[in-house]
Amino acid sequence: MKIEILKTAADVARRAALLFQEAVKGRPDLVLALPTGRTPIEMYALLAQARREGALDVSQARCFNLDEVLLPRALPQTFFQFMTQHAWGPLGFAPERARIPNGEADDPEAEAERYEGEILAAGGIDLGILGIGTDGHIAYNLPGQAAPRTHVITLDAATEATLGGDLSAFRPIRGITMGVETLLSAKQLLLLATGNSKAEAIRRLRDDPPSDRWPCTLFRGHAHLTVLADEAAASQL
Numbered sequence: 001m002k003i004e005i006l007k008t009a010a011d012v013a014r015r016a017a018l019l020f021q022e023a024v025k026g027r028p029d030l031v032l033a034l035p036t037g038r039t040p041i042e043m044y045a046l047l048a049q050a051r052r053e054g055a056l057d058v059s060q061a062r063c064f065n066l067d068e069v070l071l072p073r074a075l076p077q078t079f080f081q082f083m084t085q086h087a088w089g090p091l092g093f094a095p096e097r098a099r100i101p102n103g104e105a106d107d108p109e110a111e112a113e114r115y116e117g118e119i120l121a122a123g124g125i126d127l128g129i130l131g132i133g134t135d136g137h138i139a140y141n142l143p144g145q146a147a148p149r150t151h152v153i154t155l156d157a158a159t160e161a162t163l164g165g166d167l168s169a170f171r172p173i174r175g176i177t178m179g180v181e182t183l184l185s186a187k188q189l190l191l192l193a194t195g196n197s198k199a200e201a202i203r204r205l206r207d208d209p210p211s212d213r214w215p216c217t218l219f220r221g222h223a224h225l226t227v228l229a230d231e232a233a234a235s236q237l
Helices: 009-026 040-050 077-087 108-121 155-160 178-183 197-209 215-219
Strands: 003-007 033-034 062-065 066-070 127-130 151-154 174-177 188-193 224-229
Touching: 003 009, 009 040, 009 188, 009 224, 033 174, 040 077, 040 127, 062 108, 066 077, 108 151, 108 174, 151 178, 197 215, 197 224
Parallel strands: 003 224, 033 062, 033 127, 127 188, 188 224
Antiparallel strands: 066 174, 151 174
C-alpha cells in the first residue's frame, strides 16, 4: 500500500484525474470500477473537462459501478442518476459500456450473481477507484456485511442518511455491492479520502489488523493499492 498525502481535497481530485487519464492512455480498453459519493465528484468534473479538451478518450474502456441501492431508478438517490449526471455521459462512456447493478431487480440475490458474472466475463477489474466511509466501508461492504463477491446488503441508518431525502417508504433499504475479493482481484486500486471525517478510517486502514468490523482493513494487503488523502483525512497518521 502506498499513501500519498496532498494538501487539499482539490489536490486529491487533480491527482486522481491524472492517474485515471494515464491509465486509460496506457490501456484504452481497460475495465474500470467507478464510485459514487461526494469525494469523486470533482475528479469526474476534471475528467469531463479533459474529454472536452480532447485529452481523454474512454470510447474503448468499460466501467462497472461499485454498487447500487435497491430503489426505483428514477429517484435522485440512485447511483444510476448520480452516474448519469456526473460520469457516464460527461466522460463519454457509451451506454453499453457502462454497467451498474439493476436496483429494480425482482430478485436482488440473482442480480448480484449476474453482475459478478458480468465482471468476470469482462476479465475482471483493471483499475478500481474507491471511496471510504467514516465507518471504514469500501463500496457497500459495510461493517459486519462484507462478503467475498458481489452481494446484497441492508443499509444502516447512518449509511441511509448519506443518500439524502425521505426514503422511509422504502425501508429497509438494501443495496448490491461488489465484494471484497471482487475488488481485491483488481490489478490496481486507487482510494480517495478527503476531510476530517475519514481520518479514523484511514488510520485504521494503515494500522489495524484485518477485520470486517472495519472493512477498509481487508484491503491493506493489495499489492497495488494507492491511497490519495488530503491533509485532513491523513490527520491521524
